Amino acid sequence: MTASAIGRAMPRPEARRLVAGGGRYLDDHAERGELQACFLRSPLPHARFALDVAAAKTLPGVEAVLTASDLAAVCRPWRTESRSFPGLVSPRQAPLAEGRATWQGEPVAMVLAATRAIAEDAAEAILAEWEELPAVTAPEAALVPGAPPVHPGSETNRAWGATIGGGDPDAAFAAAALVVEERLVFTRHTGVPLEPRGALATWEPGTGALTVRLSHQMPHQMRLHLAEQLGLPVNRVRVICSDVGGGFGIKMHVYQDEMAVAAAARLLGRPVRWVSDRMEALLADIHAREHVVTARMAVDAEGRILGFDLHDLQGLGAYSVYPRSSTVEAISVVRSIGAPYRFAHGRARVDSVLQNKVATGQYRAVGAPVGCAVTERLVDKAARARGEDPLAFRARNLLRTAEMPWVNPFGAAQHGMDHHAVLETAKALIDLPALQAEIEAGRAAGRLLGLGLAFTVEYTASGPAVYGAGHVAVAATDTVVATLEPTGEISAQASITEIGQGITQGLAQVLADAVGVAPEAVRVGAGDTQAAPHGGGAWASRGAAIGGEAAWGAGRALRAQLLEAAGALLQAAPDSLDIREGVVTDAAGAARMTLAELGTLMLFRGHEMPKGVTPGLSATFHYRREQDVTLANNGLQAALVEIDGETGLVRVLRHWMVGDCGRVLNPLLVDGQYRGGVAQGIGEALLEACRYDAESGQFLSGTLADYLLPMATDIPDIALAHVEVPYAGSAVGAKGAGESGTCGAPAAILNAVNDALLAAGGGVVTELPIHPVAVLRALGRLA
Amino acid sequence: MLPPDEPLAEIACTVNGRRVAGRAPLRQTLVEWLRTELGLTGSHVGCAHGVCGACHIRLDGAVVRGCLVLAVQADGSAVETIEAATGPEVAALREAFVAHAGLQCGFCTPGMILQAAELLQREPSPSREAIRDHLSGNYCRCTGYHQIVDAVASAAAALQSGGVEGA
Amino acid sequence: MTPARFAYARPTTLEEALGILARGGEEAAPLAGGQSLMPMMAMRVARPALLVDLNRVAGLDAIALEGGVLRIGAMARHAAVLAHPLVAAEAPLLPRALEEVAHPAIRNRGTLGGSLALADPAAELPACMVALDATIVLASAGGERRVPAADFFQGLYATARRSDELLLRVEIPRAAGWTPWFAEVARRRGDYALAGLAVMARCTAGRIVEARLGFCGVEAAPRRLPAVEAALVAGEDAASRLPALLEPLGSAEAPAGYRLHLAQVLLRRATEALHAAA
Structure with a gap:
């Protein structure tokens, strides 16, 4: 028996290229004769405008200056709609705003020139008259009677609202022995993949073919939208995403600027390149997680959670992001409320409101960090009110595996999860008694130390119903095509995309086991719609859970084909043969022929193949999960923080995470996903904020000196442990891993800071990111 | 193609051990010049305002932000990039x-x-x-x-x- | 994010540089390390018509001790100043502050003179120069001019440098018997200070007998605060005087009241540390 490739900590072969500077990201590609684009963007959150582009057009090196009407000739507008969000208010959008800009940063004109610098000169030379209109930026302001409409003519700034829940929350709260309540404010932040977004579009007029290079997570989705908006047959559009320098959800959406690049290439018949600069990225990439959540939790006399009742006010920006809709984030918040725990009653009122800001969208872990922070804050508060150890309170309320499948009042489903195994593993990892002694000793010496815990549940690997039920064209099925090379190696193409998470290596390991070859003999490609089959790309932590199944299915199908061919050649029943380490063997393991020999016969000496043997060198598997709308993963995070009581600064001293993502394809890669996710959660908790001026609505976080990202000195070592409960409904058994680190870190940090504050006799902080001024105020040390 | 009025600089320097000579728009940064003129795309532009460090190169032996040095300032210098960084x-x-x-x-x-x-x-x-x-x-x-x-x-x-x- | 067009000159001698600068007038900008000017140009916040690149001007980066005065050339790079044994021996305040200046790659290129001439309110080195009682030596075609650091920094990005002048060097008096103290508060390592404090104190017999200080990140520019220095010497609660004296800046991430609070925290920490060291 050969060692399984699945589960092995293997470095990615691609990493060798990347460490040598051999990465090929969007901006590393060029087309002869290309024009460089730059956008004039609205400097105001809400304004009517008139443009005079005559002078800009005359600058030497400028090829064209395009406005909304120019691109309207080749590009149709789009509108975000979903049957899942009936009545959603989100007007039509075109690549360039026409006459009125509804958010600061919205593109209003596009310059095409010989160099980016000249394009920027020309953008400055556009004579623009701006008539400032009243703007709404804070979500609380959007629904106030008399608030200026974000879109003139609409009666309300409520884009969508709903009440979700079940059980009898009123009765539960009336009967509760204890009700804890909190209002938590979550400030917008954004993903900041280090490679910015961009597009390089080439139009081939002879065949009417459009090729667009993007830095994007879902090439097939974009191919469809490019074809739809530009009125092209979809099979004449090719989207290529080569190396992608991080995505995190930022690169899942249809953006006006990227669409404008393709439209301009079509209009002008010249290749057009645009790469977002960092200031554009901070302003115009989707933001995420702007919520004001008022929540209460009912607990009975024995310390059992009875239910939750909450209101989530979500700021979604000027438009609901296309095509997925920004409202998904609020749903994700609600599904995460109370998720690890047993409760029977729930009511959540959601109001998603329009604002004169860039749209919010699905950033890593979507609404789960918000829902987790709300839940875990309430849980800590309840435990404290009961005078109880917060872990004991949690342990009592954690769902048990025997209770599953479990569907909670918010409709969130869990199956086959072991929260208690996570808890026990965490106790061993953290060594709680020693840590608590350390904290007590530190406090005795005057240090403001705090420990925070957060159990997480995250709904990953969304199945077809998630967007399909809304009739939104988002693929939740994925496909792998596996091919035997005549030299015995396996090449494959996956619809899952590689954005740095290393999934192509994970899929190679699955294929290796499925076919019976060494993982080093497998290479998986992705990202080019001309080569890769249809599928969803990289979203909702689907690479291993869905892509892995597609790879397994393709590998097994290819193996069956190869055994059929080998059996015919060797005059043996296929099921009496095996493939091990790239060699066809008999049942006892004796070598009969190599896959190289088999492949060579099948490809080059087909005349020697027995008559009637039909299998080919390639197999395709299209994986569609039929049960379980999502696959919930679970975990526990803990953070030890120290507050400087004089400056209010918070330092994370240590962080722990136990996660269960089912079968681990490659621990080296999963560990990286967990730790990277935790770091983003720490950034969300302590540093990252998209701030807007309260008066003018002006964006204040427009550079990386203003938008504070966690650096190496802001993140501690992150200790990990795995619980591995494979998903029983699939062959490989993986669940999502990519976002769970981000789910729990903000809650753990929030609880840790409040633990330190309360131990010092202070109040609590209730706003993320936790600002040092709020910490000092909670300590009563700053007015 | 650059318009005739774009001010240019002549640059002669050593890049990854080889002598090179060329022109760059005066306002072009060193990292952009290395990437576009010399095809050395291993140094990346992550922020173009000196915060992220993706553009680091060695200039006369010292690691510097390639987005905060003009291409013309490398004239007469020795530049090393990730593609051929030695040691x-x-x-x-x-x-x-x-x-x-x-x-x-x-x-x-x-x-x-x-x-x-x-x-x-x-x-x-x-x-x-x-x-x-x-x-x-x-x-x-x-x-x-x-x-x-x-x-x-x-x-x-x-x-x-x-x-x-x-x- | 590309600079607007500019003309460029790369003088190799001081005379040449000063001549170009004099002809360029207000539209000319000296380019030292470029670690602040280049981002401002990329954002087109700064758009000089003429860049006068000082990186090839010979002799502007010397570090030497002459006549009891430590002279540091304006083009000395932060990393060189940080690592120089003379600086460690004669002005140990500087390495302490330089450890807080940005990040290694920035320090490899950024210069002392560039930082002083820019006079960013949050920058560490201007405050150090005030505390060190340094003299800023300027040169123009008309000759040299010496300005005490306390007079050099005049406001937000405003200094006593005329547009036809270049910083030549700083001169720092020897400070035998003086104890340096520097600390700053920043959200992240290497960020510009929310508040920073440079102090030079002469201590004998367990008490401070003379002190000079300068804040960074608090006000528009660092300045001496005689009343606070006197309070330090008198052993009074110097920090309590700050609210009446300081005019703190405010920003989205650091409101003025917070900066004032941090200034007080730093001054108390300095006082405690200096007394402990005295």
Whole structure:
């Protein structure tokens, strides 16, 4: 028996290229004769405008200056709609705003020139008259009677609202022995993949073919939208995403600027390149997680959670992001409320409101960090009110595996999860008694130390119903095509995309086991719609859970084909043969022929193949999960923080995470996903904020000196442990891993800071990111 | 094609050990010139305002932000980029970054490796804190830094034990 | 994010540089390390018509001790100043502050003179020069001019430098018997200070007998605060005087009240540390 490739900590072969500077990201590609684009963007959150582009057009090196009407000739507008969000208010959008800009940063004109610098000169030379209109930026302001409409003519700034829940929350709260309540404010932040977004579009007029290079997570989705908006047959559009320098959800959406690049290439018949600069990225990439959540939790006399009742006010920006809709984030918040725990009653009122800001969208872990922070804050508060150890309170309320499948009042489903195994593993990892002694000793010496815990549940690997039920064209099925090379190696193409998470290596390991070859003999490609089959790309932590199944299915199908061919050649029943380490063997393991020999016969000496043997060198598997709308993963995070009581600064001293993502394809890669996710959660908790001026609505976080990202000195070592409960409904058994680190870190940090504050006799902080001024105020040390 | 009125600079310098001569728009940064004129796309532009560190190169031996130096300022200088950066530290770091998954998307990696190599030249056995401190101007969004620190510490150990080829 | 067009000159001698600068007038900008000017140009916040690149001017980066005065050339790079044994011996305040200046790659290129001439309110080195009682030596075609650091920094990005002048060097008096103290508070390592404090104190017999200080990140520019220095010497609660004296800046991430609070925290920490060292 050969060692399984699945589960092995293997470095990615691609990493060798990347460490040598051999990465090929969007901006590393060029087309002869290309024009460089730059956008004039609205400097105001809400304004009517008139443009005079005559002078800009005359600058030497400028090829064209395009406005909304120019691109309207080749590009149709789009509108975000979903049957899942009936009545959603989100007007039509075109690549360039026409006459009125509804958010600061919205593109209003596009310059095409010989160099980016000249394009920027020309953008400055556009004579623009701006008539400032009243703007709404804070979500609380959007629904106030008399608030200026974000879109003139609409009666309300409520884009969508709903009440979700079940059980009898009123009765539960009336009967509760204890009700804890909190209002938590979550400030917008954004993903900041280090490679910015961009597009390089080439139009081939002879065949009417459009090729667009993007830095994007879902090439097939974009191919469809490019074809739809530009009125092209979809099979004449090719989207290529080569190396992608991080995505995190930022690169899942249809953006006006990227669409404008393709439209301009079509209009002008010249290749057009645009790469977002960092200031554009901070302003115009989707933001995420702007919520004001008022929540209460009912607990009975024995310390059992009875239910939750909450209101989530979500700021979604000027438009609901296309095509997925920004409202998904609020749903994700609600599904995460109370998720690890047993409760029977729930009511959540959601109001998603329009604002004169860039749209919010699905950033890593979507609404789960918000829902987790709300839940875990309430849980800590309840435990404290009961005078109880917060872990004991949690342990009592954690769902048990025997209770599953479990569907909670918010409709969130869990199956086959072991929260208690996570808890026990965490106790061993953290060594709680020693840590608590350390904290007590530190406090005795005057240090403001705090420990925070957060159990997480995250709904990953969304199945077809998630967007399909809304009739939104988002693929939740994925496909792998596996091919035997005549030299015995396996090449494959996956619809899952590689954005740095290393999934192509994970899929190679699955294929290796499925076919019976060494993982080093497998290479998986992705990202080019001309080569890769249809599928969803990289979203909702689907690479291993869905892509892995597609790879397994393709590998097994290819193996069956190869055994059929080998059996015919060797005059043996296929099921009496095996493939091990790239060699066809008999049942006892004796070598009969190599896959190289088999492949060579099948490809080059087909005349020697027995008559009637039909299998080919390639197999395709299209994986569609039929049960379980999502696959919930679970975990526990803990953070030890120290507050400087004089400056209010918070330092994370240590962080722990136990996660269960089912079968681990490659621990080296999963560990990286967990730790990277935790770091983003720490950034969300302590540093990252998209701030807007309260008066003018002006964006204040427009550079990386203003938008504070966690650096190496802001993140501690992150200790990990795995619980591995494979998903029983699939062959490989993986669940999502990519976002769970981000789910729990903000809650753990929030609880840790409040633990330190309360131990010092202070109040609590209730706003993320936790600002040092709020910490000092909670300590009563700053007015 | 550049319009005739765009001011240009003549540049003659050594890049990765080879003499090169060419022109650049005066206002072009060194990293842009290396990327577009010389095809050395291993140095990346992550922010263009000197914060992220993805554009790090060696200029006359010192690691600098390639987006904060004009191409014309490299005239007469020696430039090294990740593609051909020399020294045992770089070799050891490349190996260690691969082995420890000290990278995911790889966009920050060239800058990280050059920055870490400078540290190892100065301080052969840095603590994890010293590694974090020296890399504090290099932004990585993917890894959470832990495995980058693992990689640098492991490269340091490998160099100390003499186990690096190409040294 | 690309600079607007500019003309460029790369003088190799001081005379040449000063001549170009004089002809360029207000539209000319000296380019030292470029670690602040280049981002401002990339954002087109700064758009000089003429860049006068000082990086090839010979002799502007010397570090030497002459006649009891430490002279540091304006083009000395932060990393060189940080590592120089003379600086460590004669002005140990500077290495302490330089450790907090940005990040290694910035320090490899950024210069002392560039930082002083820019006079960013949050920058560490201007405050150090005030505390060190340094003299800023300027040169123009008309000759040299010497300005005490306390007079040099005049406001937000405003200094006593005329547009036809270049910083030549700083001169720092020897400070035998003086104890340096520097600390700053920043959200992240290497960020510009929310508040920073540079102090030079002469201590005898367990008490401070003379003190000079300068804040960074708090006000528009660092300045001496005689009343606070006197309070330090008198052993009074110097920090309590700050609210009446300081005019703190405010920003999205650091409101004025917070900066004032941090200034007080730093001054108390300095007082405690200096007394402990005295």
